[in-house]
Amino acid sequence: MRFGRTLRAAALVTATAAIALTSGAALAQKKYDTGASDTEIKIGNIMPYSGPASAYGVIGKTEEAYFKMINDKGGIKGRKITFVTYDDGYSPPKAVEQVRKLVESDEVLAVFNPLGTPSNTAIQKYLNAKKIPQLFVATGATKWNDPKNFPWTIGWQPSYQSEAHIYAKWLMKEKPDAKVAILYQNDDFGKDYLKGTKDGLGAKASSMIVMEESYEVSEPSIDGHIVKIKAANPDVLLIYTTPKFAAQTIKKTAELNWKPLQILTNVSISVGSVMKPAGFENAQGVLSAAYAKDSTDPQWANDPGMKKWNEFVDKYMPGADKSDTSMVYGYGAASTLAKVLEMCGDDLTRANIMKQAASLKDFVPDTLLPGVKINTSATDFAPISQLQMQRFKGEKWELFGEIISGDVASE
Amino acid sequence: MSAAEEVVAEGHEAVEAVPKRAMTLSTGTSLLVLAVLLIVPAFVKNFIIFQMTMLLIYGLAVLALNILTGGSGQFSLGQSAFYAVGAYTSAVLMEYFNVNYALTIPVSATVCFGFGYLFGKPALRLSGVYLALATFALATAMPQLLKLNFLEHWTGGVQGLVVTKPDAPFGLPMSQDVWLYYFTLVVTLAIYIFSVNLLRSRSGRAFMAIRDNEIAASSMGVNVALYKTLAFGVSAGITGVAGSLGAIAVQFVAPDSYTITLAISLFLGMVVGGVGWLPGSFVGAAFIIFVPNMAESISKGLSGAVFGVLLFLVIYLVPHGARQIAILGQQFAGKLRKN
Numbered sequence: 001m002r003f004g005r006t007l008r009a010a011a012l013v014t015a016t017a018a019i020a021l022t023s024g025a026a027l028a029q030k031k032y033d034t035g036a037s038d039t040e041i042k043i044g045n046i047m048p049y050s051g052p053a054s055a056y057g058v059i060g061k062t063e064e065a066y067f068k069m070i071n072d073k074g075g076i077k078g079r080k081i082t083f084v085t086y087d088d089g090y091s092p093p094k095a096v097e098q099v100r101k102l103v104e105s106d107e108v109l110a111v112f113n114p115l116g117t118p119s120n121t122a123i124q125k126y127l128n129a130k131k132i133p134q135l136f137v138a139t140g141a142t143k144w145n146d147p148k149n150f151p152w153t154i155g156w157q158p159s160y161q162s163e164a165h166i167y168a169k170w171l172m173k174e175k176p177d178a179k180v181a182i183l184y185q186n187d188d189f190g191k192d193y194l195k196g197t198k199d200g201l202g203a204k205a206s207s208m209i210v211m212e213e214s215y216e217v218s219e220p221s222i223d224g225h226i227v228k229i230k231a232a233n234p235d236v237l238l239i240y241t242t243p244k245f246a247a248q249t250i251k252k253t254a255e256l257n258w259k260p261l262q263i264l265t266n267v268s269i270s271v272g273s274v275m276k277p278a279g280f281e282n283a284q285g286v287l288s289a290a291y292a293k294d295s296t297d298p299q300w301a302n303d304p305g306m307k308k309w310n311e312f313v314d315k316y317m318p319g320a321d322k323s324d325t326s327m328v329y330g331y332g333a334a335s336t337l338a339k340v341l342e343m344c345g346d347d348l349t350r351a352n353i354m355k356q357a358a359s360l361k362d363f364v365p366d367t368l369l370p371g372v373k374i375n376t377s378a379t380d381f382a383p384i385s386q387l388q389m390q391r392f393k394g395e396k397w398e399l400f401g402e403i404i405s406g407d408v409a410s411e
Numbered sequence: 412m413s414a415a416e417e418v419v420a421e422g423h424e425a426v427e428a429v430p431k432r433a434m435t436l437s438t439g440t441s442l443l444v445l446a447v448l449l450i451v452p453a454f455v456k457n458f459i460i461f462q463m464t465m466l467l468i469y470g471l472a473v474l475a476l477n478i479l480t481g482g483s484g485q486f487s488l489g490q491s492a493f494y495a496v497g498a499y500t501s502a503v504l505m506e507y508f509n510v511n512y513a514l515t516i517p518v519s520a521t522v523c524f525g526f527g528y529l530f531g532k533p534a535l536r537l538s539g540v541y542l543a544l545a546t547f548a549l550a551t552a553m554p555q556l557l558k559l560n561f562l563e564h565w566t567g568g569v570q571g572l573v574v575t576k577p578d579a580p581f582g583l584p585m586s587q588d589v590w591l592y593y594f595t596l597v598v599t600l601a602i603y604i605f606s607v608n609l610l611r612s613r614s615g616r617a618f619m620a621i622r623d624n625e626i627a628a629s630s631m632g633v634n635v636a637l638y639k640t641l642a643f644g645v646s647a648g649i650t651g652v653a654g655s656l657g658a659i660a661v662q663f664v665a666p667d668s669y670t671i672t673l674a675i676s677l678f679l680g681m682v683v684g685g686v687g688w689l690p691g692s693f694v695g696a697a698f699i700i701f702v703p704n705m706a707e708s709i710s711k712g713l714s715g716a717v718f719g720v721l722l723f724l725v726i727y728l729v730p731h732g733a734r735q736i737a738i739l740g741q742q743f744a745g746k747l748r749k750n
Contacts, residue, residue, distance in 0.1 A: 049707075049711060049714065050714060051672070052670075085711075086707065087707050087711070089703075090667065091667065091668060091670075091672070091673075092571070092661065092663050092667060092668045093661045093663075093668050096662070097461070097462065100461055101458055103458075104457055104458035105456065105458050117569075118571060118665045118667045118668070121571060121573065121663060122662070122663040122665070124573075125573055125662060125663075186555075186558060187569045188568075216555065
């Protein structure tokens with residue numbers, strides 16, 4: 001009996017294969033790799049829920065909540081998303097261990113939005129060797145846009161270097177004789193911005209940049225660095241720091257009664273956690289660039305996209321702090337994945353996921369600025385590469401100028 | 412005795428005297444453990460093999476600390492620095508000079524031995540908590556030193572270095588993970604035997620004499636300065652080997668991998684395994700690898716707190732760590748035999 005059934009199953013498989021071969025793409029065949037089935041899509045993720053970068057853990061929690069919302073609405077084509085997320089403590093060896101656990105023990109279909117440049121570098125070779133998608137990595141390093149060498153890795157947010165390019169271009173146009181000082185964090189994040197600025201300024205870099213000052217993320221205060229920079233008397237200050245230090249910098253320049261033109265990295269533009277602690281009166285006229293809406297900015301109060309975001313947070317993350325930009329980020333990234341999975345249809349193979357992730361056309365998640373669109377292609381693995389300049393006025397950011405594209409190819 | 416002298420005397424008791432015979436397992440038990448370690452890869456997934464490789468590697472690093480603290484009575488919170496030096500030595504040699512991975516290990520051991528020995532020299536003037544603080548400074552400084560601009564050409568700066576994983580040689584039909592596991596096992600075994608013999612030798616006796624009472628040791632003719640720095644060097648050398656193996660297993664080195672958290676984990680592993688009991692090093696390594704994962708599966712948001720509670724339970728119930736359980740087990744076995 002058992003044997004008979006096996007035979008019949010084998011016959012069916014052969015027949016199906018024959019049909020698939022002969023009819024080609026005409027018939028939508030259900031195709032699955034490990035981690036996908038008629039009822040389930042298993043997605044893996046690693047996040048620093050503990051350790052020095054644990055503030056970003058909110059991103060993972062938001063994504064978990066987002067997929068819960070999708071499942072409550074019936075899942076993606078009837079398939080529920082199982083989101084397995086582990087803590088890597090922002091430590092590369094732990095990241096390798098956890099990703100191997102996801103792949104070999106939990107058997108996920110793809111690894112989505114792992115956070116941090118060091119952790120992603122550590123797992124990139126492994127995932128590419130195993131041909132498992134490393135989707136929409138949560139880091140702004142430029143190297144993720146490298147489809148030739150790493151066809152299984154794709155970025156998401158604009159790269160730090162392309163953002164710095166935009167600032168450099170703006171400076172060359174608006175203030176060609178500026179004396180520029182750069183304050184940057186002494187790690188990959190700060191150094192990427194430094195490089196992007198220098199590349200953007202090109203030949204004028206050496207004459208325009210009067211000072212490069214770095215600080216360590218472990219320093220309690222950077223007041224001393226600001227005083228030192230002021231002594232060099234620049235008239236433009238580029239602030240490539242994480243949120244805590246950005247607030248300190250804006251506050252300290254005001255205390256020193258020093259009014260350079262300040263340009264702030266997109267990483268630190270949160271109204272709630274940077275501009276408010278720095279003091280709104282001190283932050284007037286600060287420039288930056290953005291690609292996503294700020295949840296604390298009143299101008300989006302009636303925006304349909306942000307209304308959806310607010311409903312989501314109220315229902316699935318009650319009590320969460322809405323001023324946390326990580327929740328906007330997680331929502332945007334998770335909705336991009338949901339879009340890709342929808343596009344995959346019934347062909348949930350790893351190869352098709354990468355193919356669909358590289359075929360996004362003008363996709364607009366609820367949380368992106370009007371006009372910023374996600375576009376990818378077989379040669380462009382940088383989904384978001386558009387930003388818009390903005391100026392801080394009153395208690396909010398005012399966008400100005402047009403949407404600027406700042407694609408930087410990986411070396 | 413003056414108050415100051417009392418404090419000093421207390422400082423010496425911080426590490427309990429462990430008789431050298433109690434430092435190892437009996438031959439029968441050792442062979443049994445070895446047999447299990449040899450057979451297991453045939454039955455488990457590659458991921459588990461990878462975890463076991465990491466267990467052996469961290470076990471080596473804890474063992475190194477155990478020789479320093481349990482053997483010679485000196486504290487160190489700087490083991491992560493030696494681990495990093497070993498890892499980077501291997502990574503740089505493999506990636507820039509195409510040196511065979513196996514050959515990088517003795518190089519790492521030598522470099523780290525030298526580094527530890529040199530660091531041990533000035534550190535001699537310090538003892539107890541002060542030495543722990545000095546080594547703590549080393550551990551904090553190391554990630555930043557690796558990011559220095561003039562070293563960036565070699566270390567890859569903050570981006571780190573990607574290391575190529577070796578294939579099994581001679582066309583052996585085993586996966587990279589299994590091969591690396593056996594390779595690590597052989598290195599671990601060699602170092603374990605070396606360590607046991609070291610502690611049983613004349614040098615080992617000198618270490619322990621210093622640990623138990625420095626003044627008495629020097630009056631018996633032990634060259635305290637020499638043996639203290641030697642203990643530091645040996646410990647650093649073994650940690651360096653662990654670092655090398657770690658770099659090869661993880662296939663990546665970056666400054667963020669070798670922060671003070673690693674040094675504290677190793678220290679924790681030593682205490683949980685039992686200070687001065689060498690086999691306990693591997694139990695301690697298992698604790699620092701698996702217990703955080705367990706804590707995370709209990710509660711994601713409170714994993715740190717759960718880990719803390721588990722650690723507290725271990726310290727409270729078995730203050731001497733795995734050694735205590737082993738002794739209890741031995742007594743129980745003895746009783747059974749009598750009956």
